[in-house]
Amino acid sequence: MTNNSNQKTILLVDDDKDIVQTIQGNLVIDGYNVISAFTGQGGIAMAEKKNPDLVLLDLNLPDLDGVAVCKILRNKFNFPIIMLTARDGLSDKVLGLKTGADDYIVKPFDFLELSARITAIFNRIERTIVQSKQQFGDLEINFRTRQVLMNSSTIKLTKTEFGLLELFVTYPGKALTRKFIEKQIWPDSKLYSNSRALDVHIQRLRKKIKAKSDHPEYIVTIPGIGYRFNTENR
Amino acid sequence: MTNNSNQKTILLVDDDKDIVQTIQGNLVIDGYNVISAFTGQGGIAMAEKKNPDLVLLDLNLPDLDGVAVCKILRNKFNFPIIMLTARDGLSDKVLGLKTGADDYIVKPFDFLELSARITAIFNRIERTIVQSKQQFGDLEINFRTRQVLMNSSTIKLTKTEFGLLELFVTYPGKALTRKFIEKQIWPDSKLYSNSRALDVHIQRLRKKIKAKSDHPEYIVTIPGIGYRFNTENR
DNA sequence: TAAAAATGTAACGATATTGTTACATTAGAG
DNA sequence: CTCTAATGTAACAATATCGTTACATTTTTA
Structure with a gap:
């Protein structure tokens, strides 16, 4: 054809x-x-x-x-x-x-x-x-196709969730402040300083990852600071 | 940081x-x-x-x-x-x-x-x-970030619309049959042979492109066959 | 040219995604 | 330990996206 x-x-x-x-x-x-x-x-x-x-x-x-x-x-x-x-x-x-x-x-x-x-x-x-595929333990991310695999089964992420994951794996192991994350995800939006939107999206992403993984948290909370993507011991 | x-x-x-x-x-x-x-x-x-x-x-x-x-x-x-x-x-x-x-x-x-x-x-x-950016006349597509620019202004495409555009620019100038397009966009869905969904999404994509461009159609209809992405004379 | 087939397109309901809110839970300070 | 601030999370309403439908228009066939 x-x-x-x-x-x-x-x-x-x-x-x-x-x-x-x-x-x-x-x-x-x-x-x-x-x-x-x-x-x-x-x-x-x-x-x-x-x-x-x-x-x-x-x-x-x-x-x-x-x-x-x-x-x-x-x-x-x-x-x-x-x-x-x-x-x-x-x-x-x-x-x-x-x-x-x-x-x-x-x-x-x-x-x-x-x-x-x-x-x-x-x-x-x-x-x-x-190489635009990246592997993090049992998590595999294809940035070109935006496909995310956990233990070889597909995880369906929304645009915001994928953006969060992409941000986390860009700085693996590093602590990211809430403000930094919010600026990356909502660049031209008003300051989300008092919004809980980030928390909610983090939960949704965690739930989808956890549903397919037997590992503990990939996304670690750092109270008072923000979040950290855990890539060790996987 | x-x-x-x-x-x-x-x-x-x-x-x-x-x-x-x-x-x-x-x-x-x-x-x-x-x-x-x-x-x-x-x-x-x-x-x-x-x-x-x-x-x-x-x-x-x-x-x-x-x-x-x-x-x-x-x-x-x-x-x-x-x-x-x-x-x-x-x-x-x-x-x-x-x-x-x-x-x-x-x-x-x-x-x-x-x-x-x-x-x-x-x-x-x-x-x-x-190179995950591609330029087609006044249309610029960044496949990594999924940002689409027409004459330097952003076009907001939905997932399906971006998928269509991505498919078209993968085969520039080639006639793509409806069946082929549908299989690429909805791989595991039932056969859409009698559905009009493709037509509707094509229209939506055309409208968004046309809104920002003064050129004629990028997406050319080939009756009885499907569609073709026109990259000539731009 | 007339009829048939294919395509364009507006409108609608269904579903997905988003951000907010309210309340529950947890962590850290004192 | 107690209090307070930060975070977790379910539920809700607003918006976006999707596929269908009905009818208009265009193209092809005969």
Whole structure:
């Protein structure tokens, strides 16, 4: 029905048409969708139009300096950039990486190394994304999907309850004052200094957590101060 | 109130104590907290205990093969791994990267390059995390905070509406069938084949988007099929 | 073009979520 | 221990969200 393929698009920017053809052919064999440009301007335009998953950028371009192109791309987009260049000097490499490139490969290179470095970057991104899950003892929180699991069974939290939990796990083990919590949960509301709303939401969250856990309190009360999220001994 | 320091910890695993000392000194100057181990076993133990932000792994270790250590670490942890080694062969590099390393540097190397590659990796991670924001024309979506901005002003979406928007931007420009959308939004519900709920939620989402935008429809109806999220010409 | 099918949309009741209140319980000060 | 302040918690009303329905409008089919 919908195209669910995870095929990644790689933009290749190089003015040497032979090199483009060779690399493109190999990348296609690797399963990538490849688009190309022969100038810096063309590369930038193509990036804006196609929003590729990764860019291979030669530093020797006919119109613009490759480093300048890299800067522009890095400024506007988040995709990884690998520089391909004949410049082997240390200062070139360091400059390239400091400009925002994710990797720097010196020509001539073997395609197998390029391929391995591309997948290494994609794997790093994948691992980083998956890492948006956090585990606290028998509690598992997926911040991307907002799914909360306790002992592998789902806990349904309301928006406010999830906000509280998110706040607690951001400062595990730290005592958070009532005022601080209230400011985070209700940022533009009037001062809740005399409201009991926070107490009530804490109770509701505790009840839902406790219903699924055999552990004692995750949320510890500190009278006169506020609350603390207990992550020890789990 | 809470310790907000962003100092990163790097674990250096190498049996050459001179090299360890040199690299460690330079990394400390770069502002990192550095811990070290001289054996594979020691490195694994240290990683488990300290959960570093990055590991520098020499492939020549007295007890275990470096590639084996890398496999074990990659299996258990998400932190990036940079291999440091004298093995310059193509197959070594490719094997190293395929084993799960994020980068591979051949000894002898200049510290400046190592330093640049470390920050390149940290920057990639940072960008990937921040990338949980997406821009579509005048529409900006932060998937982490679930905040939606249109022309820089906030749109308040309900859970279902945000789910729809998230689904649409996952498949920009693609036609999504009603059945597909319904399965994604109400996964464990009965078949909504004859329900009009989807239509109603689409209208509500459209109204909220339109209220803030001067563009035509973002969500295009495809009669008989479903809907399509229009990302062109914005 | 006319009929049929699909979609748009306002309005309604059901349910979920929220913040307040009142009273019970607990912790800490003296 | 007693008193007081802080916190726990059930119940309630206000609001938000949801899915259905009925009817209007648009698109497709024939």
